[in-house]
Amino acid sequence: MNFPLPRDLRALTPRVHAWLPDGHATWGMANCVLVAGRGTALLVDTPYTAGMTGRLLELAAGVLAPGTGIDTVVNTHGNGDHSYGNALFPKARIIATEANARHLCAEPAPADLARLVAASDASTPLGAYVRRHFGRYGDFGGLSMVPPNETFSGELVLDVGGVAVRLIEVGPAHTEGDLIVHLPDEGIVCAGDVLFSEDHPVHWAGPIDEIHRATMRVLECDPRVVVAGHGPLMSPADVRAYAEYLLELREAIHSAHRAGRPLAQLSAELVGGDTRPHWGLTERMAILASLEYRALDHDDTPPDLIGLVGFAAGFAAVPADEDDGGHDGKDADGAETAGAVAESAIAGPLVRNAAVPDAVPPVA
Numbered sequence: 001m002n003f004p005l006p007r008d009l010r011a012l013t014p015r016v017h018a019w020l021p022d023g024h025a026t027w028g029m030a031n032c033v034l035v036a037g038r039g040t041a042l043l044v045d046t047p048y049t050a051g052m053t054g055r056l057l058e059l060a061a062g063v064l065a066p067g068t069g070i071d072t073v074v075n076t077h078g079n080g081d082h083s084y085g086n087a088l089f090p091k092a093r094i095i096a097t098e099a100n101a102r103h104l105c106a107e108p109a110p111a112d113l114a115r116l117v118a119a120s121d122a123s124t125p126l127g128a129y130v131r132r133h134f135g136r137y138g139d140f141g142g143l144s145m146v147p148p149n150e151t152f153s154g155e156l157v158l159d160v161g162g163v164a165v166r167l168i169e170v171g172p173a174h175t176e177g178d179l180i181v182h183l184p185d186e187g188i189v190c191a192g193d194v195l196f197s198e199d200h201p202v203h204w205a206g207p208i209d210e211i212h213r214a215t216m217r218v219l220e221c222d223p224r225v226v227v228a229g230h231g232p233l234m235s236p237a238d239v240r241a242y243a244e245y246l247l248e249l250r251e252a253i254h255s256a257h258r259a260g261r262p263l264a265q266l267s268a269e270l271v272g273g274d275t276r277p278h279w280g281l282t283e284r285m286a287i288l289a290s291l292e293y294r295a296l297d298h299d300d301t302p303p304d305l306i307g308l309v310g311f312a313a314g315f316a317a318v319p320a321d322e323d324d325g326g327h328d329g330k331d332a333d334g335a336e337t338a339g340a341v342a343e344s345a346i347a348g349p350l351v352r353n354a355a356v357p358d359a360v361p362p363v364a
């Protein structure tokens with residue numbers, strides 16, 4: 001691992017601790033939450049790699065009473081950055097929604113993802129992008145994929161050694177099988193990737209109305225603290241601001257669709273006119289626009305997820321130390337820059353996105 005991991009777990013209440021890796025403008029650095037009851041503990045989501053999960057277990061041992069183990073794991077959804085670490089909990093109940101389990105076949109196993117990254121062509125936008133964001137995870141520590149061994153639909157209430165835990169199905173939203181975790185006595189909701197904190201979100205199921213509905217479900221729990229799938233802790237006001245962003249984005253996409261604007265043009269406009277420039281991963285708006293166009297076109301064929309990442313990669317700013325001069329070199333005005341970016345999204349070489357100079361993602 002060539003990136004920093006948390007030195008400690010953040011105490012949210014005496015019984016709840018959060019693993020909050022510094023995930024700004026990264027893919028894969030997901031948050032986890034440890035719920036410590038009397039004589040037993042539950043973990044919401046598991047990290048991406050064996051090494052990260054091992055570190056989390058070390059930190060958990062420092063928080064849990066002697067002899068207390070993590071007997072229950074909950075996966076908020078099926079993406080690997082929330083579930084690959086399941087393999088380090090061979091005796092645990094691993095709980096997810098029934099819809100999550102049904103759609104796991106669409107998720108790549110760790111070895112498949114590692115192979116995909118290693119085999120990617122770094123001279124293409126997609127290859128450069130996946131190496132930049134996923135290369136740091138190597139072979140994921142050789143993990144194998146471990147699916148949930150217990151599923152539910154609707155709502156499931158657990159008693160974790162005296163701590164009440166509500167698992168509430170909210171998918172399809174981010175994926176087909178999302179759930180949120182409500183800890184009513186602690187005033188906490190773990191939202192999984194229904195929410196991203198301080199990054200532009202990526203969603204794979206949608207449409208945006210469904211993400212918004214799931215976001216409002218988080219607020220209906222009346223939490224004091226919300227743990228998003230990625231990024232810093234959120235207040236209810238932060239969640240409301242995120243809901244507002246979703247509605248703004250929905251309106252921009254729907255009006256472009258009504259006006260017949262091509263997807264690549266709309267995506268370049270959204271990225272170039274980023275209304276949240278302090279958030280990372282601006283290019284993800286291209287994925288949201290693409291999925292929303294599919295919904296508006298009533299296209300219910302399975303989306304090409306790799307193709308979507310490749311589409312977004314064409315709109316990503318290229319870090320200075322990765323830029324080998326492959327950009328067009330012109331100081332074009334906004335419209336021309338957007339055109340160049342749109343072109344690169346389809347087939348062209350790496351293009352520095354001059355429209356979003358502040359959105360250069362860090363390289364670990």
Ligand SMILES: [Zn+2]
Nearest residue numbers: 030081193229
């Ligand atoms: Zn995630």
